[in-house]
Amino acid sequence: RSLLLLPGDGIGPEVMRQVRRYIDWMARKRGIEFTVEEGLVGGAAIDAQGVPLTDATLEKAKAADAVLFGAVGGPKWDGLGFDMRPEAGLLRLRKELDLFANLRPAKVFDALVDASSLKPDIVRGLDVMIVRELTGGIYFGEPRGIEDLGNGQRRGVNTQVYTTAEIHRVARIAFELARKRGNKVCSVEKGNVMESGLLWRQEVTALHRAEYGDVELSHMLADACSMQLVRNPGQFDVIVTDNLFGDMLSDEAAMLTGSIGMLPSASLGAPDADGRRRALYEPVHGSAPDIAGRDMANPIAMLLSLGMALRWSFDLHAEADMLEQAVQNVLRTGMRTSDIMQPGMARCSTSVMADTILRELD
């Protein structure tokens, strides 16, 4: 069992440190051993190696059973060219590992219902899974670039492209997931304005008819979906959508929970001959440079990302359950990192939160 840890920038390293501790705990107490390697990505890689992701690190990522990713970026690297941004390291990983399906659960923890800016009745029990296409669309389409037109005028271009095959493979993941959950998929696009969205709708409909007729399928325009997530998020089970809409809608959905420091995500590739999928796991939150190095970050999203890895890449469901249960228990005691602090609770640091979760396991 091999894991590559890519802590990245900002709070990435300090939350990744807590992941190591759970890995050690599994070895010590459960006899489950991982081969763990570590590498640089993002700004950290730019500083040390001159690029946001070296070929060597990419090869390690390809060889590992799963990659755990912290977060990248920060003001320090803001002025750099387009291919030298910290984000370029993450985008390269997604593309080269062909991680086409990004699973972003937006789940409200009972103990944190009040952390949401939405009324408790609207978000209590919320559990939406957003499946975002991750290797296509406007993130990667050609032609792209900025062109000088003379006269002080420039022109910026990006291209949104989707093919039948790209749409089917991500929709398949959504239908399969729905079968294990609420059995409902809502497919989201702007087919009233974009032909690529119309194709998306038609292809999802065709796949549904051919293979997933038992799953309830609906369609929604992206603007309507961004509204409905605010109005009544409980109507959704699984949402499947393209790379750009998925970026925005999954962040919006995450924020409904009021606690983005709690939310993990998984990015999955196609299964190989042995049924093994390449996979990368990362917290939904970013690198939060403003609080980096101050032992203030919430380590839970990163720990739960490990939990998703245990489930999806290693079939270690018991160990994933134990971790998730420990998190729930600690939340119930009233312990809170700053991002989820509420009146009447106890504020704690990154390391104290992780200590308590680990103690809870013993």
Place this chain on the structure above:
Amino acid sequence: RSLLLLPGDGIGPEVMRQVRRYIDWMARKRGIEFTVEEGLVGGAAIDAQGVPLTDATLEKAKAADAVLFGAVGGPKWDGLGFDMRPEAGLLRLRKELDLFANLRPAKVFDALVDASSLKPDIVRGLDVMIVRELTGGIYFGEPRGIEDLGNGQRRGVNTQVYTTAEIHRVARIAFELARKRGNKVCSVEKGNVMESGLLWRQEVTALHRAEYGDVELSHMLADACSMQLVRNPGQFDVIVTDNLFGDMLSDEAAMLTGSIGMLPSASLGAPDADGRRRALYEPVHGSAPDIAGRDMANPIAMLLSLGMALRWSFDLHAEADMLEQAVQNVLRTGMRTSDIMQPGMARCSTSVMADTILRELD
């Protein structure tokens, strides 16, 4: 003073009828006369004239001082080809009238704070103005279309394009608006992933430096903005963004108010030699086919769209103020259409709501 009314489909005609009544009232009581024409658009035009917008109607729209637009679309026209959708009528109007700046206020009425799905503390007093670019970007970029690749594979393409001039003219509107409000502009793009977004950021920054240094400018990624609108919408004053992001973010912001049946919008063109701008005004809500013809729709967004027209196209600020004040007063009496109904209030129909607002004016 000339107005073209395009009621469109669904609840469009029944809310537009109430607009006529305020126009009559202004003539009768204030001696302010409008030449009013009416035309078909969307599904209604498809049914009667074979296209979602005829050239003749387009000419009328170009000739009018302002266009009032209801809403378009409905299941009846869902199966039609891409250029025959009801929406194509609206998109053609925007493009041919060169209505590049879409102003979408998201404002919470004091009496309706509880209608929001967000906590009252988060939305009380909310007043955000979204300025959305409306004639460029992925809505109109070429190449576009669906291509057959053989082997059952198809490929859908759309193109996002922005030029310096397109970015400057819409950003200018945002800066000018901000000066009359909270003096803050937040420019939103995905410049970390899209070159067109990077150009957007650079050009807004350059224009700011050259001409609007007195306005506070910030930049935000579109995914972060969709989060921040949920977490803390009060941080925003004016948001300026592209066509597609603006579509989603303005709908999300609208829904924060809990009462999208209340929200008007304005779409403005460039000023001509006399300083006159072409303009179209429309409610943010859609055609709501499910409640069409049942005298249930909320007429307030449509009436307030007329209010925006009075302000922006006719400089009739007193009449706009009177209308807005009447709406506020009626809401305070507890009268509510179904969409904004709350326990303890009185449910009323479209026409009763409009009757009451008109009576309030006398």
